[in-house]
Amino acid sequence: MPFCPKCRAEYIEGVEECPDCQVLLVDELPPKEETEYVEMVELEKVPDEVSGVMMKGILVNNGIDAVLKAAKIPWYDGIASTWSTYYWGVLLVPEDELERSRKILDEYLKSLENDENDDETKC
Numbered sequence: 001m002p003f004c005p006k007c008r009a010e011y012i013e014g015v016e017e018c019p020d021c022q023v024l025l026v027d028e029l030p031p032k033e034e035t036e037y038v039e040m041v042e043l044e045k046v047p048d049e050v051s052g053v054m055m056k057g058i059l060v061n062n063g064i065d066a067v068l069k070a071a072k073i074p075w076y077d078g079i080a081s082t083w084s085t086y087y088w089g090v091l092l093v094p095e096d097e098l099e100r101s102r103k104i105l106d107e108y109l110k111s112l113e114n115d116e117n118d119d120e121t122k123c
């Protein structure tokens with residue numbers, strides 16, 4: 001049976017061209033590409049590498065394939081051109097883990113705040 005290589009429709013014997021795609025039909029379809037590509041989305045901007053590595057570590061510990069990516073910021077004379085939008089990089093997580101990642105990170109950041117409060121009361 002001839003197939004259209006573009007829309008993968010099957011045609012009866014004798015048809016030579018796909019009327020929809022206007023491409024020549026082939027006898028066999030090429031193997032379907034089923035690479036499990038996961039879209040990575042930005043979870044959080046990180047101010048510096050240390051906190052980025054820390055946040056990534058927490059997510060990885062929770063089974064999330066987080067990726068830390070350094071942002072490319074143009075520097076002029078050693079000073080970032082826009083301090084207001086300055087960040088070291090971004091933390092990327094798979095799109096389907098975004099919600100879970102945010103919860104984990106929120107809880108982590110909250111626990112950090114609590115730790116700081118504890119220190120203050122000790123002093």
Ligand SMILES: [Zn+2]
Pocket residue numbers: 004005006007008009018019020021022
């Ligand atoms: Zn077609």
